[in-house]
Amino acid sequence: MGLRIYNTLTRQKEPFEPLTPGQVGMYACGITAYDLSHIGHARSALVFDVIRRYFEFNGYRVVFVRNFTDVDDKIIKRAEQEGGSVGEVSERYIAEFQKDMESLGVLPADVEPKATEYIPQMIALIERLLGRGFAYVVNGDVYFEVGRFPHYGRLSGKNLDELLAGARVEVDERKRDPHDFALWKSTKPGEPSWESPWGPGRPGWHIECSAMSMEHLGESFDIHGGGEDLIFPHHDCEIAQSEAATDKPFVRYWIHNGFVQIHQEKMSKSLGNFFTVRDIFEKSPYGVQVTAEALRYFLLTTHYRSPLDFSDDALWESKRALDRFYGLFQRLDESSGAKGPGDRLLPPLFERLGEAFRQAMDDDFNTPAAFAQLQLLRGELNRLLETGLSKQAREQAREAFRSLGQVLGLCQLSFREWEFGIMHQVHATDAVAAAVEDKVDVRVSKESLTDVEIEQKLAKRNEARRRKDFATADTIRAELASLGITIEDRPDGTSRWKR
């Protein structure tokens, strides 16, 4: 059936047909680098990361561009506050963003252009617009004249009359229409500026994405996306500028992700109700990889276009769901020497659930439905494990999760890297609060025993169990439990353990 994508432009799902067979050009609006990224930024980055991974999973050659806005009012303001230069501020927060994305397992884009490195392209584009009569110059500023572009507002479904009716914009007397937007802003004292045919200044926000995307992907390309708040005015302005300049359709598929909310309210800097990605990692009682996977899982349990309510409880619920996967991976790793009566059932199982997984992802990247297939596969394998699977079959099973999980960036760790402990008895939020309050690093206490020491204690315990000395056995188990180590006894008298 093939991939179908919900296109904001047409407000319906459409079959995906790339401009060039086998290739995909996609551009995602990245961050304005003036502060640490919050979970909302992470969601957006993750959504496009997964979309990109899924295209690659399907064998497309993808060119993925994600930009950085490194000059704008907020960065300038921040630089004034911090006493640094605009370049220092933006460089710092770009580095922080990249650090956060690496923690989260969001792959770097193929190109990560910065606005200030594309000034010549922007100037060229503005000149084109001036030459074609879509823009005008006023005292060193250049504005795009929205009235000249017949479809302005098509993406957001707005028209100029409606916009005016609800206008909350300050009317700038120099503009011919209140909705005309700046392509080039003349410099003010103390601000960074570049030379241009209209005097020193800096680019408007919208023009940078048009210039950078066309530079790397061409005047028409497949996919452009970002948070849903960018639909208007940002993306409508991009369409207007780009198409006015080229007379070509700018983008074929517009993809927008929904917001992260806190208590049913938009998470945003201006509302002050945000959690940074850094907060999550710092407060987490788990290591980076485990926290990242829990956060990824959480952010993908809701379809990308729906709002997603963030809470600690919901995040750690995702962690618990992942525990079940890694518990299975641990069992799959054990060499029991079983013959494997269930082996022949595996190929059709992988076939069926793998196909269902692809169908889910094909349906506008329906990650929640795709998760359901992985969970079904988990259940089936747990059952088959009881009937018996050969070592080879178990390796294939693990590989199936690795392969499908690759698309979502999940299930890639070894079970020894996963951390099961700590949250089993204690409520997640309490544990986090306790850890923060007591300044106790929970991870330290969990790692206070080496694998060898654990094995030694287990050997002592199982020796006691053989003597039916259950008091001693239970004492050892309690001791390990207090260190965040869980014991699971096997039927044959041996035991496995989890951190």
Place this chain on the structure above:
RNA sequence: GGCGGCGUAGCCAAGUGGCUAAGGCAGAGGUCUGCAAAACCUUUAUUCCCGGGUUCGAGUCCCGGCGCCGCCUCCA
């Protein structure tokens, strides 16, 4: 005021005209176990915010309510 979206079990969340409404988390009972843990089995929505309508048939389409959210200004 204009535009758009959402309302499915205790919680999270798929499903957009047709077999018995996915899946997860949490809960309950059971199997296994010395006891646990894990896993497995059973169990949790005669019903999809409310009221009409279209249809042989609707959670799914239409109309009208109610509630919530977003955009219209920088914003992922």
